[in-house]
Amino acid sequence: xxxxxxxxxxxxxxxxxxxxxxxxxxxxxxxxxxxxxxxxxxxxxxxxxxxxxxxxxxxxxxxxxxxxxxxxxxxxxxxxxxxxxxxxxxxxxxxxxxxxxxxxxxxxxxxxxxxxxxxxxxxxxxxxxxxxxxxx
Numbered sequence: 120x121x122x123x124x125x126x127x128x129x130x131x132x133x134x135x136x137x138x139x140x141x142x143x144x145x146x147x148x149x150x151x152x153x154x155x156x157x158x159x160x161x162x163x164x165x166x167x168x169x170x171x172x173x174x175x176x177x178x179x180x181x182x183x184x185x186x187x188x189x190x191x192x193x194x195x196x197x198x199x200x201x202x203x204x205x206x207x208x209x210x211x212x213x214x215x216x217x218x219x220x221x222x223x224x225x226x227x228x229x230x231x232x233x234x235x236x237x238x239x240x241x242x243x244x245x246x247x248x249x250x251x252x253x254x255x
Contacts, residue, residue, distance in 0.1 A: 120175070120202065122209070125164040127154045132173040133166065140192035141230070146253050148190075156180070162213055165206055169197070177206035179214055179222075186210075186219040204240055225249055 125133070130150045137144060147156075157164040160180050167175030174197050178189040188210065193202045214222060224242070226233045234244075 121168045122165055122175075122206065123168070124162065125153065125157045125166050125176075125178075127157075129166055129173055130154075133176055136173055136176060136194060137190060137192055139195060142190055142192055143227070163210060165209065167193075167202055167206065175202045175206060177203070177210055179210040181214055181217050181219055186214040186217075186222040188222055188224040191224075203236065207240060 127150055130153050133153070134144055134148060137148070146152075153164075156178065160178070163179040163181065165177050166173055174194040175192065177191045180187040180189065188207065191203055191207060193200075211222060223245075224237070226237060238244075
């Protein structure tokens with residue numbers, strides 16, 4: 120598997136991967152926003168390719184205080200091969216080098232598989248509630 124940084128030209132294939140993987144496409148997942156995210160978080164927006172096909176992704180953001188993980192996804196037919204763990208560990212190390220001491224992420228309540236995955240690699244549920252507002 121080739122792991123490299125995201126390119127804006129990857130965006131359509133990336134959204135297709137996310138849809139196949141059960142990730143809800145939300146505001147901020149458009150081409151412009153993904154390009155801005157990659158520019159603001161150099162080295163922290165990774166994609167995985169096999170035979171030129173985009174089959175995995177993991178995004179991390181660093182605000183100087185906390186790290187965030189987003190859209191960790193592996194194509195359903197390529198799961199259970201350690202790809203997601205490899206991507207997450209790479210991003211954790213890159214965040215650690217930046218000085219990050221804690222990483223957060225959001226999992227939808229109905230995502231039992233995702234909850235099991237994150238727990239299996241050492242993440243624990245917090246007693247927090249996410250609030251949001253779409254800015255138009």
